[in-house]
Amino acid sequence: MQPYRETLWPSPWVIIALALVVPATMLVLAPVSLAAGIVGAVVLYGGCLALAFGTAPRIQVSEASLSVGKASIPLGFIGEVVVYTGTDATAQLRTKLDARAWLMIRGWVHSLVKVEIVDPADPTPYWLLSSRRPQALADAIAAARTHA
Structure with missing residues (x-):
């Protein structure tokens, strides 16, 4: 991988x-x-x-986890990963935003990746991340989960 x-x-x-x-x-x-x-x-x-x-955040997908800035989550606790661009990304930040979500948003990056969290002990329903290469990030998470 x-x-x-x-x-x-x-x-x-x-x-x-x-x-x-x-x-x-x-x-x-x-x-x-x-x-x-x-x-x-x-x-x-x-x-x-x-x-x-x-302070520019770094996004990393390894064989075991997804790390965004100082936050990290094991791949086993990741559910569905969805890419949003354009008006869909705007909607995710406005009317469709869950107040419990963990956000790593940069205003100068216009595409988002939504990573569902399936850990029953975690009250956070999903992570919403800015990414310049959202499809590559989603593909990397999917590939890492199949290899784990």
């Missing part, structure tokens, strides 16, 4: 949006000192980028 790995890096639009910290910092610090404004803007933008990339 080929292990599945995906990291949900920020999209280019997120990086551009984070650049808004530069003029905001300059607006606050430049009247005090232009050098402080430039240094502050560079440091804050760098910190925002480090935070955005450093």
